[in-house]
Amino acid sequence: MDREWSDSQPIYRQLRDRVIAMILDGVLKEEDPLPSVRTVAADYRVNPLTVLKAYQELVDEELVEKKRGLGMFVRRGARQRLLQGERQKFLAEHWPRVSAHIERLGLDLKELPHPAATRRAKSGKENP
Secondary structure (H helix, E strand, O other): OOOOOOOOOOHHHHHHHHHHHHHHOOOOOOOOEOOOHHHHHHHHOOOHHHHHHHHHHHHHOOOEEEEOOOEEEEOOOHHHHHHHHHHHHHHHHHHHHHHHHHHHHOOOHHHOOOHHHHHHHHHOOOOO
């Protein structure tokens, strides 16, 4: 997780968002334990109550579950639910702007690079 904090939103919210990103990216998988509140608080020099508040939001959203005496764990189906929500958000909020921008530039869908080619280019791999 990034150690820098933005002033645009509370730190607990940024922590929550970082855990969600880790789940979406597959860094944290279903049934994986979350780092302990104390560890996160010490590593990122934040109040343990701030970490606890972030974790509690994840519990409230049913993405994480508490196991008494063991800690917090990513729930089964959490990644799939997050993906579904992120896809809906993208289609509702981002795609209309992207689509309008494509149209404004007069691009044809055939001109747009395929996502796999874009990923290969970023990773430095050659196209087959």
